[in-house]
Amino acid sequence: MPGSYAPAPGRGLDLLVASTSSVGAVSNSHQPFTITGVRVFGGGGPLPGVTHVRVSDGRVAGAGDASVARPGDALVDGSGATLLPGLVDAHVHLLPGCTQLAAGFGVTTVLDMFSKPETIVPERAAVAASEAGRGPVRADLRTSGVGATAPGGHPTVAYAHFPYVTGPRDAASFVADRVAEGATHLKVIYDDGSGAMLDLPALDVRTIEALVSAAHGKGLPVVAHASTSAGAVTVARCGVDVLAHVPFDRMTDGQVRDVARCGVAVITTLGVLDGFPGRDGVMPLLGRPRLAGRLGARWRRVVERQATRWMPPEPPDGAAQRYNTVALLESGLRVLAGTDVPNPGLVFGASLHRELWHLVEAGLTPAEALTAATSAPAGVFGLADRGEIAVGRRADLVLVDGDPAADITATERIRDVWVLGRRVDHGAYTGGEAEREGVRWQRESAERIVRAIAETWPGLPGPEEVRREDGEILGRVVPTSGGWQAVTVFGAPLGSAGGHDEAVAVLHARGLACLAEPWWARAGDEPAWRRARIVEAAPGRVRLRWDDPLADQPSSGRWFGLDDLDLSLDPPEG
Structure with a gap:
């Protein structure tokens, strides 16, 4: 307990x-x-x-x-x-190099709440090397390994091919397998999708109780994902130790009392709101100069592009989560700061500072927010050192x-x-291979999730290839927050977002013709834009030759991936 x-x-x-x-x-x-x-x-x-x-x-x-x-x-x-x-982020999902990135922002311990062995093992090895004095300094890492969920349940769309829990009889072996893999806590998912108007398979109460009993028998605290207030009450009554999120709908006084009576701790994840751009179109993290200034150009590009992804017409306002956070704190529960990184708009390390700001905006004092990111998570997860x-x-x-x-x-x-x-x-991470691998993993993961969503819910809008009559690909049209965006074969936007048919027409008119036009490009962390010509294009990358005759470059130009390049057909302002 x-x-x-x-x-x-x-x-x-x-x-x-x-x-x-x-x-x-x-x-x-x-x-x-x-x-x-x-x-x-x-x-x-x-x-x-x-x-x-x-x-x-x-x-x-x-x-x-x-x-x-x-x-x-x-x-x-x-x-x-x-x-x-050192700050503790109590809710992350790992990607390669994340512990090095987190450390650069003062987050010295990350608590992973669902990752697969192929990501955990190399990251944990890198942390061990760091603690032995070899390689770059990294944050320490604790992990749940794979979380316990029903077959096809949340978050299958993001993590295909992992062990499920089919009922109470699976609990002991599932927990034993996680312990053998080095788990320090257990993650349990109780989510039928109702909070997002979906219908998903979910664990039942008897199975959750069996998982809690098995985990406590091995000395592991149990963290439960439940997105609704009713779900939070259910898992709290099952004996879990931590709620992985503040519920997304406003809790009643009775529900707050029920959860408080169980004595759980609560990870806030208020900063998921940073996945939605402000009225100026800028993602909140990039609107904080001191945080954005510590981001390398690759991560800045990731967050900038997330501002134009498809989103629901009305983004959440977070009012219910803020109310619930203060109500649960005032009821005597321990509140822990966690980000749920790498969800859209969130970056390891940087986003915990935004989480602290969200906590204070919700009504916590700055000292209470700092405690939520230091001694409180260390105490709840038994990190006495x-x-x-x-x-x-x-x-x-x-x-x-x-x-x-x-x-x-x-x-x-x-x-x-x-x-x-x-x-x-911190400079050892920016521009290095760890950053490159992390950004690539994040992009490929996001693309995989988009594909899985399209297969699961065919009615939702998704990217579409556009081809000429002879079959040659012209590019793609992609649903964004502003409508359908025409995108070249190598991923650069053409024109502004608008209607679907309009975006298709743009590709037929300019999808190939634009390859012959001069482009403006900014490579790596360079502050200056330069004019260039596209020598060759492929999905996700281009070979550029700079127009500057004094530029040091091969005669055939140089390949750049879009993670390393900003591209524009229009001269950038300033």
Whole structure:
């Protein structure tokens, strides 16, 4: 039951480190260092009087005043800044390289809530190498492995070919298999699709109870996905420990009391609203300069393109989730910050800062929001070595300018991040192979989901190929938030979105002709646009030759994938 996974008792204020740190970054994990003159948020609140934190051998070795420093320590100036425990994202789904990306934004632990072994195993190996001091610094990782769902149930559309649970008799073996694969908690899905006006197979109550019993017998907490208020009550009564989402419909007072009586914790995932662009057409994450500025160009392109995908006419406003979050917190339940990344509009690490903002917008104090991303998830998931700044705890630390306990957006002003005392070099991820692989995985996953949705619900609009009478492909028409968009064979948009027939006509008129026109292109992280000619085109990539005669390039041009390129037929503004 939830009480079995309560946080470890506090170590006392004298063991806690609070400090405001700054430049002078330390990269040698073997050399002890002390962060000086810093404001400290310890995990449960600010720590008055703590101005210095000492780190040695990957652990917090001292916290207090200037006397904690030792001769030979490297000194990190924390003036004007706040030191936080490393942030915990309590709800992610893995993709390659995600732990490296998350660490660059101060998220030093990620709790995976459904991934398959082919993604988990290499990522976990990379984390182990990082903790041994090899390779780039990464966030730590805990995983449920494959979640328990009914045959064909949610989220089959996203994760084909995984083991299902057909009834109570499967519970013990399913849990045993997850434990053998290294699961640290169990994910259970209870969702019949009614919250989204769908009809999906779902586990029954007896099966969920059997899964909970089997998981608790192995010492695993149980996280339950339930999207509706009624579903949340059902799984809470089954004895689960954590709700994976705040319900999407407004809870009644009775439902809040029922869930509170069961003592579960609740992962918020309010930031799924960031999957919908604002009135200016900009995705919310990209509207935060300090977060967007830490994104590489590849991830920026991913999020920008998600702004034009097909969406329902009326996006959710999140009012019910915000109400439920505060009601559940006020009922005494522990609230945990989680993002559900990599859903549309969300990026590992960056989106947890947006989740904190959403929590404060819902009505939490900044200190309550910070606790939801530090000591609260560490306590609920039995991670006694992190979540607070205390002697002996992991030196997973985030140094930010300003005071996030007064202004939650200060968490976006990241100066430095350490995982087990090793400083994170965020620039090592941007432009590298880990970023490239992660973006490719995300794109291919999204394409697979779109195909599966089209097969499952043929009435929903989906991309369509457009061919000439002789069979040569001209491009595709794609449903977007603004209507049907004509897209070239290599994936660049032509014209503006409008009606279906209009988009088809654009492809017949320009689908091949545009290949001979001059294009404007911006490659990689380059800030400048340059004029170029398309030498050759293929699905998802083009070979370009720059018009600039002084450009260093092969005579036949160079291939670029669309993940590495912005393209426009019109001269970009500015």
